[in-house]
Amino acid sequence: MKNPKLSWRICFIYSLIGIFLPLLISVVGIKNRLDVSQPFQDTFVNLPGEGILEQTFVANHDFVNIVILSLKNPGLANKGEFLFSLQTEEGQPLVERTFSGYNIEDPCSIRFQFDPLTSSKNKKLKILIRSLTSTEPSIGVGASRKDGLSYSVYYKTVDKKSAVLELVSSLTKRFWADKVFFIFWLFLLSFFGVVVIRMLKKRE
């Protein structure tokens, strides 16, 4: 090869882009970060005509402003009206939104966005979905048999400095949460890194 290190240079450039571009986009552009979620989903709970489904959660941050639910309406069969409500533990509504079966695909994530709740940190809140009409067939709401309805709650970040700190801390926490994989991955990279250095030395 004319330049034996060319492949390493390309590899290095791709690695830098691969790591720093997402971080940059995240820091510069993202205004909403994940607060709390129940992502597990092994079934769809039927929401019958004029029925109600509820799920409680405790917010970890102030300024909660988005709730995402997983819904399912095969063939847009149910064209009825539904109510999404976010309530305090005591049942006082903080947010209410109506939506139509026309907006639910098979399956899809539906986002409910609202003005940030200024003092949501450590508050127990209740998500409520109600069918306002008796239209059949029922829509399905994604859920885990063990943990209840699936949901993701997001909050609005207030300044860039805290956004950077939160991003880095959340990423390292999540990576470190799977210690076995983290160590295995680092071992692979180090092992092949050492092989590369040895081979390059041998070449020289």
Next chain:
Amino acid sequence: MDRFKRFFSSGIGQIFLAAFLLRIFLAPFFFHTDNKTNYYNAHFLSQGVVNIYEFLAKNPSQSHLGEFSYPPLTYIFYGILYFPLKLILGPGFTQWLGMGNDAVAVTGIFRYLFFMKLPLFFFEFLVALLITKLVKDEKETERALLFWFFNPVNIYTIVLMGQFDIVPTFLTVLALYLATEKKKIALGAIALGLGGALKSYPLLFLPFLTVLTLKNWWSRMKLFCVGFLPYALLVGPFLGSIYFRQSSFVSGLSQRMFFLGLDIGFEEQILLVVLALVFLFLLADRRESGSGNLTAYFLAIPLIILAGSHFHPQWLLWVTPFLALVFARKKSLFLPIVILLLGWLGTVLLFNDKFLTWGLFSPFDSGVFFFPPLRDLVANFIPPSLLQSLFHTIFSGAAFWISFSMITGKTHEKS
């Protein structure tokens, strides 16, 4: 051991090592929904489900991520891979597969993404090995491998997205290798038939393989049948199922190839992609038999399809190994290839699908899901469909030029 040391300290070995390290490093951080959806649907094989199309249609409550739209062999391929992955990744893996497409903040996401992509890297490296067999000169091999491992199409579609198109792509390169290097044309045809059973496009290579390698029409017919047999055996049992026909048989390529047409009145159209393929086929038939030009035709067929169809990003992967082979020998193709890749990237980034842009970065921060698609951002300056059409046209221009140059042999090296 010494052989390994010698190989990895050579220029070619260094490229293999660099490519491997890059893949290991990046694989855990990037997510696309297709890979997860395929594994989720195929995990039903472990529950004894054979006709996944019928099962999902009759059990909508189990259809968490939509229908399975690939041929049966793809279902079996993913279904078999699911067994070892389930053992390595634990019960949380199956739970995660069934979650929504925004479930990127779960513990274990990095492990899942890494191991789900590993089998695809294996096929990518197999293609690289075939390239080393198909290109004789060492310098040319290095150039071909550098292009193969580090072109943006492979990085985007395999390392970031985890698209399984690399498997049928491997089978088309294997067919080329078997036909040209080993002179085992029948085995090459079988490889194409198997590729077609994973994703239908390799079947389009089959008529070209027959006319370019054999003269006698009876032999050609026999070879075609041999190649078509694996496809027929794997797809045939499902043809009776209306659910299969609805979700797999009439989707993707088989539909999009027929969109570009010239209206000739009375509800009739001249279908331009089909027209170009027929022209190419007759051109192949006119040439003297001999598999020397097979690479050029294997390159031109998918390029013409992509030039005239609304393609998926991973479809260009059908082309990249053949581009690597021709670029190794013809440096003068550098400019057309750069233009082709620019056209491809512009077209892909302007799709109205956030999972093809920001969504890929979602394991870093799931907040990217709230970004508008890139298409919406450029809409303030220029109509996005016009810009996308411009990129696709640039892509098509380069695609036709490369095909023409390779088929006619009208490329010459600049001194």
